[in-house]
Amino acid sequence: MARRRRKRSVDWLISLIDTQLETFGTNRGKFSLREKVLALCKVYENVKDLGVNVLYEHGWDAGAAVERIRLYLVEYAGTVLDGVEIAVVSGISDYPRRIRELRVEAGYQIASGASPDPESGIDLKPDQYLLVDAEPDLDAARRWHVANRIRRSGVGSQKRVLQYLMESLGKVVTTEELAYVAKDAKQYARRVRELRTEHGYSVATRFTGRPDLNVGQYVLQSKERVAEPHDRKIPEPIQRAVYERDSNTCRVCGWKHERWTADDPRILELHHLEHHEDHGPNVQGNLIVICSKCHDEVHSGKHAASLKRIKRSL
Template sequence: MARRSKRDTPESLRVELINLLSKFEEKLLDENLREQVKGLVPANHLLRDLGSSLIKDDGASSARDRILSYLRKYTGTLLVGDELMVVAGISEYARRIRELRVEMGWPILAGKAIKDMLAEGEVIENISDASKIKTDTYFLVQDQQDKEAAFRWNLANEIRKKKISVKDKIISYLRENVGKEINGEELKYLANDKSEWARRVRELRTEDGWPVATRQSGRPELKVGVYILEEDRQAAVHDRKIPDPIRVETLERDNFSCKVCDWNYSKRRPEDKVRNLLELHHIEHHASGGKNVLNNLITLCNMCHDEVHRGNISSQELKELISVG
């Protein structure tokens, strides 16, 4: 059985470690390899004890608790695995991180998922150089536990085993979780950890017309690495090709609100089952030659969008709404 770290006051452990290393000089002079190795075992134990004792939380008695305490203290900061190994006091820290993510629902991104997201144009504050991100880098997205995560991971495991494409696995999973915040690690797992997962998510949004929202694609209130399928339906074929930069520029111009009724995501209510997302509408229909440009696009909630297509709101009225700012 692996030895558990014994926590004590950091200063007393530091002094004990210094004394032990001072005496180790005798082992070096003796030149007996096995005695040298055996002499360092207590030092190794003491160093782990010292690292785990740096976490002051009374409830952080286990390695997993200490890792979580450290992650929560530095939410939104890239942390190197060696840091977590030190505070954990054990070498198997990666398994504890997986437990925190899968069993307890803490939104922890690992280096591989972060690199995949950056490669597909996602913007993460204070992270620009993907080449410096290693596999054993970790990032707690937000200091909030997701109570439904364990159930979702079981579902992800079932879908992962199906003999269908990565894109089909991802959209199947998202459709099972409409309106819920999905972590990038969940989608990476569905793709059997293949880096293509982030590209497939972008294709689902930009080519296939599924309303998959991210912070980068027009939902600035979302955290980094979070994906939401806003509604279980695809956009019409002619509305699927709006480039993300134009989409975001339109949303910014319209203050991320419906230009007809002023509804936005901050006004979303769980009991409102009808009005639940923002969509972009071509004033001159794309199918009729309307272009994907700012002055031909307007932000509408899904209810007002339906009213436009029923003919209850004219194109002239929409043009006037975007002309007055």
């Protein structure tokens, strides 16, 4: 149990620490190792009090460590923070537990370098944190409940990740939720990638057709529609480059996700101009972004003239 940090004057703490360090510097020649460490413990506790009292001085009247962490994360939403900063503002060393509370109970999307995922934009070092959005997601508590049920379902991690995405069809899920469902902070990103590249599921990120999403967010866009086997193995960097070049817009009809409606639920896909089956390569110059409606039409022989024009323009 962490000791409650006392409210004290910052100036007073600074002079106290100064005096303690000076005494330590003068006398340490006479100290045993243990005595040195014990003297530093006193300094260390006062430095921790100083961190918390700097927040009080800043006008944040937060008595609980979890509230200090919350205020600091919200103040610096969108900025990558080191774990040691969270330790300083909270005054506790068990801050990862408080961060979990903020995620699970309050619904904040706090990504962590403990479960990195560069493909979704979460490229953090192990002890780094990022509050993706200053506003908590009020649906998150329900999703964590679902995640908890699936995590314990007894099937393999690949199946659990798919199940979670299926139950959240069309909705945003976060890297932290997927890592939890997969019970593996290092491999879950690979499981998601396999669902795309081996099973052909349309799991979009902000880099692949859904610029409305934030970093660390995924959406399964359809339960039924999966890519043709020959379209599944396009390397991630090439996919990203094609979506970026085509501004996440169907090259044939100009459809983009903003226009999505339940009556016309399209998704964006990639199409090989020279068909992959006929040895068309997985390179940018042979790939375009296309909506699922135009894609079906193209494969039944329509839009030949548009495709010729597009090909010439690449």
